[in-house]
Amino acid sequence: MRRRIAVLVAATTTLVLVAFLIPLAVLVRTVAFDRAVNTATTEAQALTSVVGTVDRSTLELSVQRANAQGRFPLTVFLRDGTVLGAEAERTPAVRLAARGRSLTVDTDSGVAVLVSVGDSSGGQAVIRSEVGERELMRGVHRAWLLLAGLGVVLLGLSVLVADRLARSLVRPTRELSEVSHRLANGELDARARVDSPREMRDVATALNHLAGRIRELLAAEREYVADLSHRLRTPLMSLRLDAEALRDRQESERITEHVDTLHREVTRIIEQAGRRSSARSAPSGCDAVAVVSERVEFWSVLAEDTEREMRVDLAPGPLRVALEASELSDCVDALLGNVFAHTEDGVGFDVRLFAHEGFVRLVVSDDGAGFGESVASGEPLSRGASGSGSTGIGLDIVRRAADESGGSVTLGTGERGGARVTVDFGVPEG
Structure with a gap:
């Protein structure tokens, strides 16, 4: 915007x-032209009294003196054909002036002023007074340079003033953008300054109001989660x-372990909700091989009970991902x-984990009926969307986990015709 x-x-x-x-440049050229022509006319007219009153020898001396002291060469054409002063041809313009008409004509070298006198x-x-091209342009180029310099200075000043003005407009905009990014990262204490121009002040006030409202909503959410706990x-x-x-005894210990696990999960959800009001920090990451191995071992018991073939292919670790365990x-x-x-029951599935193009890829595919037509639109990844009577939250959890690590989720059809979910997890920086 500033540029x-x-x-x-x-x-x-x-x-x-x-x-x-x-x-203005054209005017300067015209003024210089008129000034030179007027000066030449004045010098030529200064000889009119001499031509009409003195004899030829005196006239010749007067013309020589005028050429020595004047700026422009003078020539006198007498009636008998005698030419005094600077050499010049008797052109048709001279013959026209000899009939009693004074005039100014253009020549190859400039302008000739012709004054008729008895x-x-x-x-x-x-x-005849000759004005050369150099005399016609005397001082013009210097004036043009001064005008060009003035134009450059004025242009530079206008750009400088515009840049200062643009900076005063862009600075509040950048500050608003910075505050919005801080709010997006969870810094709910971030506020925009309201000492900017009026329009920006209105936007800053609205942004601060929005930040306060978000803080209130998150506080209400934390209270609700606490009540739920x-x-x-x-x-x-x-x-x-x-x-x-x-x-x-064995059954008691097994159920007690499940209850403890449920209690830990509820506690973790409460803690996560409480952290939403603070700034997000980069996750320390975890070893995906260790985590996936532990969860596969947990689900293998149920797979055995339901007569499912579990095909597991995990790359040798560690494979770190930018996600908490x-x-x-x-x-x-x-x-x-x-x-x-x-x-x-009885439908088998595959679990594969390996490194792929800078990501850690997790692929889970089954031998069932697949996603059907909904996979083309990506509907199963929408929160609350499900074509099988479920809540539709499972795949949304997967999507959010992939996004948080800097990866992505892709739905497709497996080699055996069933559903396939490919999750790419980002790796920690450094």
């Missing part, structure tokens, strides 16, 4: 200067007591949970 304003002002100033300086013998003589605590405690009361674990659970939820 565009400077270019616009420079173009406008250039047009104004051209419209002003070109006529001589001492009663005839008609012509006084208290509401869940009593049922979880009841489940734990019921599990501990079971007579089968808990978030990657949720992502893997969402993918494998969809396989168990949306395919019949």
Whole structure:
């Protein structure tokens, strides 16, 4: 924007200067021309009294003196054909002036001023003054240079003023952009200054109001999550007591472990909600091989119970991704949970993990019916969208995890005709 304003002002100033300086340059040329011609005419007219009153010898001396002292060469054409002073031809213009008509004509070397005057013998003589091109342009080039210099100075000043003005407009805009990015990164204390121009001040005020409203909404969300945790605590405690009361010791320990896992997940969700109000920090990352191996081992028990063939191909680790271990674990659970939820018992699936073009790629594909026509529009990745009666949140969790790491998610059809989800996770910097 700053550069565009400077270019616009420079173009406008250039047009104004051209419209002003070109006529002024022409005027300077005209004034110099008229000045030289008038001076030559004055010098020629100074001899008119001499030509009409003195004899020829005196006239010749007077013409020589005038040529020695004047700027322009003078020639006197007498009626009898005698030519005194500077050499010059008796041109048709001279013959016309000999009939009693004074005039100014253009020549190859400049301008000739012809003055008709009566001589001492009663005839008609012509006084000719020659003005060269150099005399006609005396001082013109210098004036043109001064005008050009003035134009350059004015253009530079206009661009400088425009740049200062543009800076005063661009600076508040950049500050607003910086504040908006800080808010997007979770710095809810960021506020825009309101000491800018009126229009920018209105935008800054609206942005500050929006930041305050976001802060209020997040505070309300954290309170709601805290309330939810208290509401869940009593049922979880009841489940734990019921599990501990079971007579089968192994069954009691198994159910108790599941209740503890559920309690930890609820606690982690509460902590994550509480961190949303603070600035985001770059995740430390985790070893994807270790996390995926642990979750595959967990789901292998259920796969065995449902007679599913689990084909696992994990690259040798470590393969670090820019994602916390808990978030990657949720992502893997969402993918494998969809396989168990949306395919019949006995349907096998593949889990592959490997490095691919600067990313860590996780591929989960099954031998079921696939996504169908919805995969073309990407509908399964939309939050709450599901064509199989589910909540539609599972794949959205996967998408958000991939986006947070700087990767992406692709849906497709597997080699055996079932659904295939390809997730590319970004790797930590450095």
